[in-house]
Amino acid sequence: MAEKGNNRDQNSTLLHGKYELGRLLGHGTFAKVYHAKNLQSGKSVAMKVVGKEKVIKVGMMEQIKREISVMKMVKHPHTVDLHEVMASKSKIYFAMELVRGGELFSKIARGRLREDVARVYFQQLISAIDFCHSRGVYHRDLKPENLLLDDDGNLKVTDFGLSAFAEHLKPDGLLHTTCGTPAYVAPEVIGKKGYDGSKADLWSCGVILYVLLAGFLPFQDDNLVAMYRKIYRGDFECPPWFSPEARRLVTKLLDPNPSSRITISKVMDSSWFKKSVPKTVRTKEDQEYEENCEKAAKQPETLNAFHIISLSEGFDLSPLFEEKKREEKEELRFATTRPASSVISRLEEVAKAMKFSVKKSESTVRLQGQECGRKGKLAIAAEIFAVTPSVLVVEVKKDNGDTLEYNQFCSKELRPALKDIVWTSPAEINSTPA
Numbered sequence: 001m002a003e004k005g006n007n008r009d010q011n012s013t014l015l016h017g018k019y020e021l022g023r024l025l026g027h028g029t030f031a032k033v034y035h036a037k038n039l040q041s042g043k044s045v046a047m048k049v050v051g052k053e054k055v056i057k058v059g060m061m062e063q064i065k066r067e068i069s070v071m072k073m074v075k076h077p078h079t080v081d082l083h084e085v086m087a088s089k090s091k092i093y094f095a096m097e098l099v100r101g102g103e104l105f106s107k108i109a110r111g112r113l114r115e116d117v118a119r120v121y122f123q124q125l126i127s128a129i130d131f132c133h134s135r136g137v138y139h140r141d142l143k144p145e146n147l148l149l150d151d152d153g154n155l156k157v158t159d160f161g162l163s164a165f166a167e168h169l170k171p172d173g174l175l176h177t178t179c180g181t182p183a184y185v186a187p188e189v190i191g192k193k194g195y196d197g198s199k200a201d202l203w204s205c206g207v208i209l210y211v212l213l214a215g216f217l218p219f220q221d222d223n224l225v226a227m228y229r230k231i232y233r234g235d236f237e238c239p240p241w242f243s244p245e246a247r248r249l250v251t252k253l254l255d256p257n258p259s260s261r262i263t264i265s266k267v268m269d270s271s272w273f274k275k276s277v278p279k280t281v282r283t284k285e286d287q288e289y290e291e292n293c294e295k296a297a298k299q300p301e302t303l304n305a306f307h308i309i310s311l312s313e314g315f316d317l318s319p320l321f322e323e324k325k326r327e328e329k330e331e332l333r334f335a336t337t338r339p340a341s342s343v344i345s346r347l348e349e350v351a352k353a354m355k356f357s358v359k360k361s362e363s364t365v366r367l368q369g370q371e372c373g374r375k376g377k378l379a380i381a382a383e384i385f386a387v388t389p390s391v392l393v394v395e396v397k398k399d400n401g402d403t404l405e406y407n408q409f410c411s412k413e414l415r416p417a418l419k420d421i422v423w424t425s426p427a428e429i430n431s432t433p434a
Contacts, residue, residue: 141204213239
């Protein structure tokens with residue numbers, strides 16, 4: 001990239017004719033990060049510029065490729081988004097989400113955080129790491145310097161350069177590369193005998209939680225060998241201002257034995273973690289579902305004539321507003337003479353059989369899959385409307401995930417399970433072939 005100067009030509013300010021490069025935001029050993037503007041959208045991005053020659057010289061090309069692969073896979077509200085990767089003969093350019101709030105580290109440098117504030121950041125961190133692990137990605141270098149804050153003060157995990165994929169596991173099912181920052185590294189990583197990437201990340205999360213609450217590191221010593229000894233033994237003390245619940249969670253996270261260390265699901269289920277979950281941590285889907293539940297009356301909503309016409313397959317008005325192939329439909333509707341409670345219990349049976357979680361009110365049900373599909377976890381929302389006191393219309397929609405997976409779920413699981421409660425008119429029964 002040409003330096004800025006008086007003899008600016010178009011190539012020195014424009015990158016691939018798309019991005020205008022601005023001021024230097026920061027630099028490391030192998031990369032510089034610039035403020036840049038996408039001239040097509042007008043949006044600002046952070047442009048990470050890596051010199052190819054320097055990276056090849058020290059044998060880090062695989063690490064760069066890995067970082068690109070990981071960032072393309074890991075798209076989450078609490079990870080830094082990679083928009084695109086470009087290259088010239090001498091440079092690699094990462095156009096990334098511009099996170100303006102600085103490092104979480106600079107907040108801690110001013111002193112420890114209040115427990116409720118630390119909890120918000122920790123919940124966001126665990127949400128992001130849980131998502132990474134569900135994609136078979138282990139970060140391996142979690143520390144406050146790699147946790148950025150956006151304009152709204154929300155946490156964003158960055159720097160996936162040292163991360164590992166599940167396919168990097170050796171035949172023993174463990175990772176074997178020692179990496180990370182000494183004060184945040186799990187004892188089994190230092191031991192070089194192989195380690196579980198998810199358990200090693202959780203140890204680092206434990207160190208981060210301790211630092212957020214205490215304002216200093218749990219394992220400190222000027223002598224690196226002495227510090228490693230403390231890490232091996234899990235030799236640390238919680239300051240007196242830690243609440244009993246926080247103390248319990250930190251102790252379970254900083255268990256030097258990986259086999260007895262707390263799991264991410266148990267962390268999320270702990271009383272300290274679950275306390276007053278802030279709105280910023282809940283997913284958009286959760287917030288929308290809760291808002292809908294609040295709006296829902298005690299009785300299912302009564303439909304007017306226009307609703308009924310629009311719900312009818314014969315008078316489907318949706319083509320007036322959108323064009324969608326039938327196989328790509330993201331919703332199905334049916335009428336039933338059964339009460340709402342019967343519909344809800346039938347949906348719960350489907351959820352139980354498929355190991356889906358359920359959230360419900362008197363007239364809404366949301367089924368959430370546990371396994372990640374092509375576009376995240378599949379979620380289905382069902383809403384129940386009263387047409388008359390004895391006839392209900394149930395509208396089932398895809399709330400999250402992949403449309404193909406949703407359609408397969410509907411045809412293989414949902415339709416067969418609901419078949420006997422779907423109301424069929426006498427005309428349809430008579431016209432059904434034997």
